[in-house]
Amino acid sequence: MKLQLALDRLTREECLRIVKETEQEIDLIEVGTGVIKEYGMAIVREIKKIYPNKTIVADMKTCDAGGHEAKQAFEAGADIVTVMAFSSDLTIKDTMKVAEEYRKQAMVDLLEVSSRDRMQQLENIGVNLVSLHVGKDKQQEGNFDTELFSLVKGFEFEVTVAGGINLDTLPDIIQKKPDTVIVGSAITKASNPQQIASEMKRLID
Numbered sequence: 001m002k003l004q005l006a007l008d009r010l011t012r013e014e015c016l017r018i019v020k021e022t023e024q025e026i027d028l029i030e031v032g033t034g035v036i037k038e039y040g041m042a043i044v045r046e047i048k049k050i051y052p053n054k055t056i057v058a059d060m061k062t063c064d065a066g067g068h069e070a071k072q073a074f075e076a077g078a079d080i081v082t083v084m085a086f087s088s089d090l091t092i093k094d095t096m097k098v099a100e101e102y103r104k105q106a107m108v109d110l111l112e113v114s115s116r117d118r119m120q121q122l123e124n125i126g127v128n129l130v131s132l133h134v135g136k137d138k139q140q141e142g143n144f145d146t147e148l149f150s151l152v153k154g155f156e157f158e159v160t161v162a163g164g165i166n167l168d169t170l171p172d173i174i175q176k177k178p179d180t181v182i183v184g185s186a187i188t189k190a191s192n193p194q195q196i197a198s199e200m201k202r203l204i205d
């Protein structure tokens with residue numbers, strides 16, 4: 001199981017500091033959507049240059065123009081881009097096609113998807129990497145709940161999970177054996193990010 005650090009609602013300087021403090025503990029670095037909106041592809045390029053051996057996720061949250069946005073991120077050094085599950089199949093297919101051309105990956109974000117029919121459609125079009133995700137706003141009603149795993153039960157997807165995951169909720173999530181756990185605020189807003197990341201990594205390993 002891998003640990004993905006999500007950099008959201010942070011300045012460039014905060015991003016660089018937190019990654020530096022936690023680099024030994026984390027497997028993947030996610031450049032969050034808001035950070036990309038603030039700094040563009042420049043920050044993806046900068047982080048990849050400093051950490052060439054880390055897998056960089058550009059959380060583009062693409063919902064249209066999939067091929068174009070995927071190309072932008074891969075050209076900047078991203079290894080994985082995100083595309084929304086509720087977008088058109090054509091958008092998802094174009095994103096995956098570009099990912100294949102670059103020998104990279106597209107991750108389909110399941111935010112607000114609750115239908116297993118949609119999961120079947122995603123499987124049918126060749127999706128293999130998905131993210132079970134409770135969005136930041138929705139977290140006001142509760143953080144990631146392991147009930148969400150029922151959406152992917154019986155499918156062969158590689159599964160990542162995200163949505164307010166912290167040290168209290170992590171043990172139950174680990175029981176469900178996702179491939180990757182994505183953690184943002186619990187690490188980035190901690191007074192000692194390295195300590196929290198280290199405790200999480202210990203639980204995951």
Ligand SMILES: O=C(CO)[C@H](O)[C@H](O)COP(=O)(O)O
Binds near residue numbers: 186
């Ligand atoms: O994609 C995201 C928000 O849309 C975040 O990356 C994801 O939710 C993880 O961050 P946090 O642990 O703070 O919820």
